[in-house]
Amino acid sequence: MNEWERLLGRIDDWTEELLLRGSAQFAMEDARKLEQLADLASRLGMDLLERLLRRTANAGERSLLGPGDGAEELAGAFFRLCGYTELARRGGSGKGGSVDEPEAEPAEDEEAWESQSSTR
């Protein structure tokens, strides 16, 4: 496993853990960890990832100052970070299959759909 994959793995671990814990529990420790990961990303030349990581760290710190719109900013940054890692995983060597199962949905009758739809 190379450095890039290791970095992605560590970001994955952090986002998974924060989702479990809740972003309202964001702590200075998290900001520190994110800054460390940002440094790593910068070393690997991953500018966008570095920006996303620092943005998340800053938003998290701001949310610590008091309740308010800091939380929304943190959510936005957090999901962008998750989106990035998901795309990176799919485009890379990992088997990043989507959990969407296109054929799994039962095909519905067009007429049934038309009667359900309330719009003209």
Place this chain on the structure above:
Amino acid sequence: MQARFARLTRLATEDYLIRYANKGLYNRAQKDMEKGTSAEYAFGENEVVCTLSDGTVCTLTDSIERFDCSCPSEKICKHVLVAILYYGQHKLGGEGGGGGPSTTESKDPDRPESETANGGEESSLPAERALDRMPEDSGPKPGFGWLLERPIEELVVPFRHSRVEEAAFRLRYAEELEIREDSLLVVRMVRSGVEVAFTDAPDVSRALCAVPGAEGEMYRLEALLRYRAHRGKEDREALAGNQPSARIPAEILHEFRESVNALLSSGLARLPRSFAVRFELLAVAARSGGLPNLEREARGIHGELELFFARHVRFSSQALRGRLSRTALMLDALEKEIGPLRHAQLAGRFRSRFYTVPKLDLYALGAEPWETRSSYRGITYYFYCAEDDGIYTYTQARATYYEGAEFSFARHYGERSPWKPDLTLKTASASLLSLRAVKVSADGRLSSGGSPSLTLPLRPPVEAFDFGSLLAERFADLDLGRSQVRLFGGQPKRLRLIRAAAMESCVYDQSAQALQLTAVDIDGERLQLSLPYHADWKSAITRLEAGRGMPGAGEFRIFASVEEDAVYPISFLQGSEQISLKLDL
């Protein structure tokens, strides 16, 4: 009024009158006049009272659509036709009998203004155009510029959105147009066999078409779109932006965002169970708000949360995170100005929307059974259509996660096909299907509904059929390792028909739990194919390993799904022989 009425009679060619009425009425009107029926005219400011020699009185105007008649008929009657024809033949000054065409005129295949390839027509046409015969002072000539000049969003306003969508869908399939411009602009769609005649009134809903009801509406729209495309107008972007889903209710987006953020803030460990229900309700709201992609993600989140609360082994934090971030990013984008086409792409399409395609010829390529993480089982049948170089599928599927539900691949494979009772799906999966009036979704899925007709022409051997871009002549053409990365809407499947010279080896790999086959192409290059283990096709794996089920000596074709991590074969084809690996062995 006299001048305006005179203009109408000049425009009222045989074609024109037949479209507004019908051939029978026209012929009866002609017969009446031959028998000597005549008419007297009294012109008012806005109407003309015509008294026929048989006593009938009709009141006409400068438009054939507005009239009144003393006879009991509610719709246009032969008296109206007689009133118009008689004036044209006997009362127009300076041209003799040039106004309405008589039945003695001969056909002239040379038609300078019409854009048509063939000269012969079943309906008789006037030798000269009415337009060419109109004197300078007879009032404005009919103008059809509105068909091209008005924006498409304006023109489709009288129609239901679903009709417009269906008409736009049909433009994918080639059609030959024959266009004639006279007192009406007639667009003939040769393959459908339908004609639509546009009047000079800028209203598509007033165009004339012999097909009644909703279907007729759809043909009017299709003719309009094809005509515009033929004359160089690109309408796709405007039509995509015209969808109801483009007007997204802000409250739904707000609610979604609130819920996603609240979930993140609270964290899974402390999440109240009510959240699962919350996302189920959001899914319903997304559906009625015309946001299929958002609906799918919401249902997915609901499902994952249920798994989480039940401490189910199938719960995946990664999957949930993926859904949440896709939802959050989708919400961001939907709130921005990204253009109607991308908006529509983001909102997604309801999978259940099916459209009727007049004619579809499909070369079957095999069938594949599958089972998903969420315990759905099914079989997908694959077909190739040469006309649009596309893959079509038919799928049988069932949820098997509840008590008593099961799906036997073998049993469903042998079931009757939905299009022809004496044709099993197994046989269909190795045939050439010629379907008429079949229902198809935007992503190429065949419906089991509707009432299509099916014939089974002889299927040419696989080497003799043109598979367009589906065929890869050599392994180097496969573009392995490069995949199309998309965040929204699921990963596209890359299906290819691969030409191979021989099968070199077939070994079961214990660590990968898959059968690895190695094929060689005409350049001597090697390709590894992977058939993962599954209890339902373990006998197939055993047989292949023992060398059975392999194609005979010489070249053969592999129909496979080319994915990021491996190439997964679905079937082998050689000559007229075909084996679907997981089902036929």
